[in-house]
Amino acid sequence: MNWFLRNADQVATALGQHVVIALTALAIAFAIALPVGIVAARRERVHTLAIAIAGFLYTIPTLAFLALLIPLVGLGPANAIIAMVAFSLVVLIRNVATGIRGVSPDVVDAARGMGMSAPQLLLRIELPLAAPVIVAGLRVAAVTVISVTVVAAYVNAGGLGTLIFNGIATDHAPKIWSGALTACALAIAVDAALALLERRLVRTRGA
Amino acid sequence: MLVDAWHYLVAHPVQFGVALGVHLALSVAALSIAAAIAIPTGIYAAHRRGIAFAAVNVANIGRTLPSLAVLALVLPLLGTGFAPSLFALSLLALPPILLNTIAGMRGVDPDVVDAARGMGMTARGILRRVEWPLAVPVIFAGLRTAAIQVISGAVLAAFIGGGGLGDFITAGIAMMAVPQMLVGAIPVTLLALAADFGFGALQRRLTPRGLCA
Numbered sequence: 001m002n003w004f005l006r007n008a009d010q011v012a013t014a015l016g017q018h019v020v021i022a023l024t025a026l027a028i029a030f031a032i033a034l035p036v037g038i039v040a041a042r043r044e045r046v047h048t049l050a051i052a053i054a055g056f057l058y059t060i061p062t063l064a065f066l067a068l069l070i071p072l073v074g075l076g077p078a079n080a081i082i083a084m085v086a087f088s089l090v091v092l093i094r095n096v097a098t099g100i101r102g103v104s105p106d107v108v109d110a111a112r113g114m115g116m117s118a119p120q121l122l123l124r125i126e127l128p129l130a131a132p133v134i135v136a137g138l139r140v141a142a143v144t145v146i147s148v149t150v151v152a153a154y155v156n157a158g159g160l161g162t163l164i165f166n167g168i169a170t171d172h173a174p175k176i177w178s179g180a181l182t183a184c185a186l187a188i189a190v191d192a193a194l195a196l197l198e199r200r201l202v203r204t205r206g207a
Numbered sequence: 208m209l210v211d212a213w214h215y216l217v218a219h220p221v222q223f224g225v226a227l228g229v230h231l232a233l234s235v236a237a238l239s240i241a242a243a244i245a246i247p248t249g250i251y252a253a254h255r256r257g258i259a260f261a262a263v264n265v266a267n268i269g270r271t272l273p274s275l276a277v278l279a280l281v282l283p284l285l286g287t288g289f290a291p292s293l294f295a296l297s298l299l300a301l302p303p304i305l306l307n308t309i310a311g312m313r314g315v316d317p318d319v320v321d322a323a324r325g326m327g328m329t330a331r332g333i334l335r336r337v338e339w340p341l342a343v344p345v346i347f348a349g350l351r352t353a354a355i356q357v358i359s360g361a362v363l364a365a366f367i368g369g370g371g372l373g374d375f376i377t378a379g380i381a382m383m384a385v386p387q388m389l390v391g392a393i394p395v396t397l398l399a400l401a402a403d404f405g406f407g408a409l410q411r412r413l414t415p416r417g418l419c420a
Contacts, residue, residue, distance in 0.1 A: 056400070059355055059396075059399050059400055059403045060396045060399060060400075061358060061359035061362045061392075061395050061396060061399050062274075062359055062362070062363070063359075063362045063363060063365075063373060063376055063377075063392075064359075064362060064376065064391070064392035064393075064395045064396050065392075065396075067376045067379065067380060067388045067389075067391065067392040068388075068389070068392050068393075068396075070380065070383075070385065070388065071208060071385050143270075143271045146273060147272075147273035147274060147275070147276075150273040150274075150275040150276055151273075151274075151275050151363065154366075154377075154380065155380065161275065164275065164276070164279045165366075167279075168279065168282065168366060168367070173282075173283035176279050176280070176282060176283055177280070177283065179276075179279065180273075180275075180276035180277075180279040180280045181276075181280070183273050183275075183276040184271075184272050184273065184276050184277075184280075187271040187272060187273055187276075188268055188271055188272075191267075191268075191271045
């Protein structure tokens with residue numbers, strides 16, 4: 001506890017790095033998963049294929065994935081971010097597709113009857129109604145990404161894992177505690193925040 | 208690169224065999240311990256509202272914890288080696304099994320249970336011959352998730368001296384020796400895929416025919 005307080009700035013820096021890496025990965029993953037999920041919602045074959053590929057990527061053990069990327073992209077944040085994007089695709093694609101498929105056909109019909117074009121339908125009806133399921137996917141993906149970022153410190157990506165690895169290397173328990181507990185707290189806080197958002201969306205969207 | 212990895216593997220057969228053995232032992236033991244705790248707990252909790260609520264909440268928090276953080280937290284408490292790694296991995300495997308056991312048991316149609324009771328089945332008979340078979344596919348889905356998590360987590364056990372295939376990866380990264388890294392990374396990936404496939408097949412086989420769509 002003393003070490004933690006004396007080195008609060010060091011922990012804060014690591015936490016900041018951690019959040020930046022995790023957010024970057026999540027943003028990239030979402031940018032890929034959203035269009036793929038939208039197409040997958042309408043075409044069964046795309047859905048099967050996308051889930052099979054993303055599911056395969058998800059199964060690869062974290063550290064093995066990071067190691068396999070080293071010959072291709074070397075050490076550093078790029079390596080970590082590619083791995084994290086790969087890990088979060090499956091849940092994001094699945095939830096975007098499931099969310100859109102869950103929109104009542106009657107609602108879609110009504111919107112079409114009102115003269116909405118396909119893009120309007122997507123942006124103003126389908127995506128807003130799918131939002132709670134999409135946020136549920138983001139929640140799982142965010143926790144995954146935070147967890148992978150801890151390991152990614154081993155390939156020099158920075159973040160809270162750095163404290164853990166330094167602590168292990170120098171046999172300095174307080175450093176390990178600070179890194180590990182802060183990482184746990186971050187994961188729990190993000191999960192709780194997104195759970196709250198999810199519940200609020202369910203209530204307002206009446207899904 | 209793959210050829211170099213193969214040469215490395217052929218040159219270190221004993222080392223590889225031991226690492227693979229330790230990795231499998233860690234994974235199987237952790238999964239068994241977690242299942243032995245989580246399945247009975249889940250069955251007990253499923254029909255008790257308060258306990259189920261508490262169990263689901265605790266398991267949900269447990270599920271969000273980063274694997275490496277849990278392994279690292281065990282280090283100052285229990286030290287390094289096989290046993291501390293096993294302890295941490297068992298903890299990591301608990302939440303998915305517990306959550307799926309509770310979900311599976313609660314997902315059994317109350318009408319079916321009612322019908323069984325009406326036919327004069329005892330509580331134990333209902334559990335063994337009605338609820339359990341109907342819940343098994345969901346429980347196995349939890350085991351599948353836990354198995355992949357444990358195999359993946361066992362790689363990280365190398366950081367706290369747990370041994371296993373992660374040793375090749377960490378040593379390979381430390382010395383920037385790509386072949387050595389691959390000797391750890393490729394088998395462990397295959398192991399995870401095999402577990403995913405195996406549990407998936409088992410899950411389908413154990414699904415009662417009446418539940419198949």
